[in-house]
Amino acid sequence: MRIGVITFPGSLDDVDAARAVRLAGGDPVSLWHGEHDLKDVDAVVLPGGFSYGDYLRAGAIAARSPLMQDVVAAAKGGLPVLGICNGFQVLCEAGLLPGALTRNSHLHFRNRDQLLRVERADTAWTGDYADGQEILVPVKNGEGRYVGSEADLDRLEGEGRVVFRYVGGNPNGSSRDIAGVTSENGRVVGLMPHPEHAVEDLTGPSTDGLGFFTSILKAVVAA
Amino acid sequence: MTSVDTVQNAAQHPDDEQPWAELGLKADEYARIREILGRRPTTAELAMYSVMWSEHCSYKSSKVHLRQFGDLPKSDALLVGIGENAGVVDVGEGYAVTFKVESHNHPSYVEPYQGAATGVGGIVRDILTMGARPIAVMDSLRFGRADAPDTARVLPGVVAGVGGYGNCLGLPNIGGELLFDECYTGNPLVNALCVGVMKHDDVHLAKAEGVGNKVILFGARTGGDGIGGVSVLASETFDAEGPAKRAPAVQVGDPFTEKLLIEACLELFAQDLVTGIQDLGGAGLSCATSELASAGTGGMHVDLETVPLRDSTLTPAEILMSESQERMCAIVEPGKVEQFLAVCRKWDVRAAVIGEVTDGDRLTVDWHGERIVDVPPRTVAHEGPVYERPMQRPADLDALRADDAGKLPRPGTPAEIQAHWLAVVSSPDGADKSWVTEQYDRYVRGNTVLAQPEDAGVIRIDEDSHRGIALSLDGNARFARLDPYTGAQLNLAEAYRNVAATGATPLAVTNCLNFGSPENPEVMWQFAEAVRGLADGCRALGLPVTGGNVSLYNQTGDVAINPTPVIGVLGVHEDVRARIPSGWRTAGETVLLLGETRPEFGGSAWAGVVHGHLGGQPPAVDLAAERALAELLAALGRDGLAGSAHDLADGGLAQALTESALRYGVGARLALHGDAFTALFSESAARVVVTTTEPDRVRNIARAAGVPVTELGTTGGGSLVVDGVLELPLAELRAAWSATLPALFGGPEHGTALTVPAGTVPTS
Numbered sequence: 012m013r014i015g016v017i018t019f020p021g022s023l024d025d026v027d028a029a030r031a032v033r034l035a036g037g038d039p040v041s042l043w044h045g046e047h048d049l050k051d052v053d054a055v056v057l058p059g060g061f062s063y064g065d066y067l068r069a070g071a072i073a074a075r076s077p078l079m080q081d082v083v084a085a086a087k088g089g090l091p092v093l094g095i096c097n098g099f100q101v102l103c104e105a106g107l108l109p110g111a112l113t114r115n116s117h118l119h120f121r122n123r124d125q126l127l128r129v130e131r132a133d134t135a136w137t138g139d140y141a142d143g144q145e146i147l148v149p150v151k152n153g154e155g156r157y158v159g160s161e162a163d164l165d166r167l168e169g170e171g172r173v174v175f176r177y178v179g180g181n182p183n184g185s186s187r188d189i190a191g192v193t194s195e196n197g198r199v200v201g202l203m204p205h206p207e208h209a210v211e212d213l214t215g216p217s218t219d220g221l222g223f224f225t226s227i228l229k230a231v232v233a234a
Numbered sequence: 235m236t237s238v239d240t241v242q243n244a245a246q247h248p249d250d251e252q253p254w255a256e257l258g259l260k261a262d263e264y265a266r267i268r269e270i271l272g273r274r275p276t277t278a279e280l281a282m283y284s285v286m287w288s289e290h291c292s293y294k295s296s297k298v299h300l301r302q303f304g305d306l307p308k309s310d311a312l313l314v315g316i317g318e319n320a321g322v323v324d325v326g327e328g329y330a331v332t333f334k335v336e337s338h339n340h341p342s343y344v345e346p347y348q349g350a351a352t353g354v355g356g357i358v359r360d361i362l363t364m365g366a367r368p369i370a371v372m373d374s375l376r377f378g379r380a381d382a383p384d385t386a387r388v389l390p391g392v393v394a395g396v397g398g399y400g401n402c403l404g405l406p407n408i409g410g411e412l413l414f415d416e417c418y419t420g421n422p423l424v425n426a427l428c429v430g431v432m433k434h435d436d437v438h439l440a441k442a443e444g445v446g447n448k449v450i451l452f453g454a455r456t457g458g459d460g461i462g463g464v465s466v467l468a469s470e471t472f473d474a475e476g477p478a479k480r481a482p483a484v485q486v487g488d489p490f491t492e493k494l495l496i497e498a499c500l501e502l503f504a505q506d507l508v509t510g511i512q513d514l515g516g517a518g519l520s521c522a523t524s525e526l527a528s529a530g531t532g533g534m535h536v537d538l539e540t541v542p543l544r545d546s547t548l549t550p551a552e553i554l555m556s557e558s559q560e561r562m563c564a565i566v567e568p569g570k571v572e573q574f575l576a577v578c579r580k581w582d583v584r585a586a587v588i589g590e591v592t593d594g595d596r597l598t599v600d601w602h603g604e605r606i607v608d609v610p611p612r613t614v615a616h617e618g619p620v621y622e623r624p625m626q627r628p629a630d631l632d633a634l635r636a637d638d639a640g641k642l643p644r645p646g647t648p649a650e651i652q653a654h655w656l657a658v659v660s661s662p663d664g665a666d667k668s669w670v671t672e673q674y675d676r677y678v679r680g681n682t683v684l685a686q687p688e689d690a691g692v693i694r695i696d697e698d699s700h701r702g703i704a705l706s707l708d709g710n711a712r713f714a715r716l717d718p719y720t721g722a723q724l725n726l727a728e729a730y731r732n733v734a735a736t737g738a739t740p741l742a743v744t745n746c747l748n749f750g751s752p753e754n755p756e757v758m759w760q761f762a763e764a765v766r767g768l769a770d771g772c773r774a775l776g777l778p779v780t781g782g783n784v785s786l787y788n789q790t791g792d793v794a795i796n797p798t799p800v801i802g803v804l805g806v807h808e809d810v811r812a813r814i815p816s817g818w819r820t821a822g823e824t825v826l827l828l829g830e831t832r833p834e835f836g837g838s839a840w841a842g843v844v845h846g847h848l849g850g851q852p853p854a855v856d857l858a859a860e861r862a863l864a865e866l867l868a869a870l871g872r873d874g875l876a877g878s879a880h881d882l883a884d885g886g887l888a889q890a891l892t893e894s895a896l897r898y899g900v901g902a903r904l905a906l907h908g909d910a911f912t913a914l915f916s917e918s919a920a921r922v923v924v925t926t927t928e929p930d931r932v933r934n935i936a937r938a939a940g941v942p943v944t945e946l947g948t949t950g951g952g953s954l955v956v957d958g959v960l961e962l963p964l965a966e967l968r969a970a971w972s973a974t975l976p977a978l979f980g981g982p983e984h985g986t987a988l989t990v991p992a993g994t995v996p997t998s
Contacts, residue, residue: 020582021490023404027680030697059678061402064490120397120673149677151401208677213811214694215677 012037012228015052019044019073023060031207035224044076053231054091057098069154070100091135092199099201108201110159116184122151124216126178134197135230139222146219148209155203157185239277241605257284270613278606281551282520292618295752296784302769303779312778319360321780323742325806332364335427335746337785341484342424346391351399351487357428359513365438366430371400373410374707374800378419380662397673402489406682407674408691414662420790425746440512441529442565445593452585453495453561455544460485460557491560498581507574510565520554522563527611533596536589550601626755637849639835652960656970658885659892661843665974683810689732689881694810702810706732709800712837713852718760719767722799723855726771729803734864735879737814737871738805745782750794752786760797774857812871816880817897821950823877824929829921833912839885840915859920866939882921888914904947905957
């Protein structure tokens with residue numbers, strides 16, 4: 012199973028995402044932002060980092076890179092896409108996910124181990140979790156506060172598109188404790204926390220993040 | 235373009251007045267430059283010499299002392315020693331590790347965010363220059379009193395700067411220090427460490443070899459930042475309209491450009507496109523070109539007008555001096571230039587051929603065809619002035635040492651002991667540092683095995699063999715104030731012990747020596763004593779010094795900081811899975827104290843926090859005992875016998891028990907032998923608390939190693955209980971320990987004033 016990991020200038024957690032894919036049993040494939048080439052991958056991960064140094068707005072420039080045009084088109088055709096942290100910001104800027112990520116309410120970068128509640132275990136990236144399950148993964152960002160208009164947030168909630176919520180403290184002031192959301196078809200998922208940093212006991216606070224990557228392998232087989 | 239001072243002009247007008255004094259040169263230094271050149275220097279040459287002969291670049295006051303590090307016995311592990319950008323150490327399996335710590339104290343006081351950020355950027359480029367991929371950073375920070383108004387200005391900016399730059403580069407911050415003392419009020423210390431890893435064959439050196447090879451400048455464009463004193467020259471040489479308004483003397487960092495520079499460099503190394511490389515840091519192009527040429531076999535020529543500029547009004551001298559960040563200089567074979575430029579293009583890194591390696595032994599620089607520099611590069615880079623400054627034992631030292639901390643009033647009742655305990659662990663030095671460390675990414679790259687608040691940072695370097703490294707950075711200036719020789723050894727011993735406590739085998743030492751003015755004989759004495767102590771200590775522990783950094787003139791007015799030798803120790807883990815963490819995770823483990831406790835309170839946290847006292851003798855150093863303890867810890871790690879291990883240092887046993895219990899919220903029931911006060915607050919060295927499920931086996935191994943063992947009790951429960959002394963519920967202890975920094979610097983849930991200029995800095 013080929014899972015692409017895009018490297019933009021300034022991507023940082025691309026090596027981590029590739030490792031997580033490998034540990035889950037998939038084949039990570041490096042994708043380069045500047046090429047119109049998805050290399051026949053079965054799914055794509057947009058990793059964390061500071062693409063283009065967060066200049067203009069976090070994710071804004073990367074969302075307009077050549078490869079993202081292909082990602083947007085393929086996602087509309089059902090290609091599963093996961094955006095982590097900066098990847099989530101890119102997906103919002105690219106219009107694949109609703110809402111926006113803004114400066115943390117306390118104005119600091121914050122890195123801590125964070126409990127999340129899985130609100131939807133039926134997306135392409137969360138099938139190995141149970142509805143309501145709590146998982147522990149790192150969060151680390153300075154612009155992770157998820158915001159949207161009240162009407163839009165009501166609509167998202169109504170459509171069941173909130174995939175993760177922060178539990179036991181909201182690390183960045185996100186509206187309604189929202190940590191991650193999904194597309195209408197449940198194939199595109201974005202979240203601020205970092206499941207790829209919770210895939211080994213040796214280096215993570217848990218191995219709870221591995222489920223993202225085992226889930227997608229099963230989802231691709233089933234599709 | 236107006237009158238540029240050329241070599242020809244300098245020869246024709248030998249008596250022109252030059253602002254050598256304003257540039258910090260002494261009369262005899264200026265005379266020596268004239269003697270070397272056989273004429274007066276041009277304006278550009280004067281700028282180069284003045285900045286390269288500054289204390290910062292030339293180490294002219296410290297050199298005679300630092301030689302002791304080079305005289306240490308040869309170590310098999312040392313692949314590249316002092317003199318290069320950073321030393322390189324063999325850590326096994328073909329891996330080499332390079333690490334170094336550097337100060338950025340003065341810029342961080344002027345402009346906390348950018349000063350600290352560019353401090354991280356500079357040390358990362360030093361590591362990259364050696365051919366290594368940077369894999370982690372650490373920071374050792376010192377500020378004035380925690381409640382001083384200026385600390386509230388400086389600290390949040392420094393922390394945000396260290397985090398902002400390191401996070402954006404994708405380097406985990408794995409540890410460091412945060413300490414407060416009045417002596418740093420007008421002179422905070424910001425020391426940043428970077429560590430990188432490569433294969434033995436990948437080591438690159440900073441020298442220009444091969445006549446005809448091209449000199450390529452790549453990275454950011456050159457601007458007017460960080461020029462400092464050289465602006466004196468602008469008024470002299472240029473332009474009818476007078477000097478342009480210059481950027482501030484503190485450089486401005488762009489971590490995104492540096493990230494691209496890292497990836498580009500590593501690709502250039504991998505494709506074997508580089509024969510020599512040097513980063514541009516202090517003194518910019520002057521330093522890079524003269525050092526490259528000086529270390530090589532030939533000369534070098536540079537056409538300065540080919541340097542890409544972001545400010546077209548810069549004078550040639552300013553271009554040579556600019557400390558614009560995120561720039562590197564490479565020596566490249568002509569046939570590889572196209573490939574080199576292609577890699578740079580891929581990573582959106584600007585690159586320009588600015589000159590070439592020549593035969594002969596001169597460094598020449600032209601500006602639009604006119605020669606403005608013609609010097610022997612060694613005289614700029616490596617043969618600067620050397621001073622044997624006068625030294626004098628501080629006049630107040632005898633009185634200070636006679637002021638014995640052992641005579642201070644001690645807590646008499648259990649209630650007083652508890653009050654003193656809480657005071658120490660909730661003091662700014664002893665308190666939880668999460669407010670700071672949560673602003674640093676410790677997870678990126680996925681190889682962080684241990685990070686702050688552990689005793690040492692541990693990083694995996696091979697995912698298949700599980701080989702890894704451990705690093706600690708320590709510097710107790712209170713001990714060094716009382717006795718710089720012993721204090722430097724205590725700092726070395728602490729860093730060594732911290733690395734050993736994770737189960738690693740210590741391998742090599744780096745250092746950042748922060749002192750006051752070398753022109754003060756008492757400061758010079760402190761410096762010399764600290765260097766001698768460190769060199770003797772390294773000899774006793776069998777460790778090489780791989781390099782280091784000296785920061786002098788750290789003082790407020792006439793008052794020098796306490797001597798602050800910050801020592802970094804690198805260790806190796808054959809298998810990081812065997813690492814020993816510092817926190818208690820499991821109930822029912824036996825708590826053992828390894829090492830001997832003596833009534834030693836001079837310079838202790840207890841004396842400082844409770845009595846505002848600094849005096850007496852620092853704890854005794856026993857490096858043989860440190861070595862035995864380290865070997866014991868390595869054995870315990872190897873055999874999986876220690877559930878946890880935590881070094882005892884500032885705050886003694888009280889501090890260590892607090893940290894181990896609060897790490898995972900597991901308490902303990904303990905009994906102390908003898909005087910409870912001494913047991914809890916003494917800062918005797920060579921001690922570690924371990925927990926184990928096999929106390930008898932640990933005792934046996936310790937006995938064989940000659941390390942005394944005292945049983946303290948058993949882990950478990952929701953309190954720290956010391957029989958007959960106190961019972962502290964962990965919730966109460968945690969509340970005291972964790973409230974201090976948020977209360978001082980803005981609670982995590984309360985927004986604090988923004989110190990970062992909006993829009994200039996990436997934040998997510």
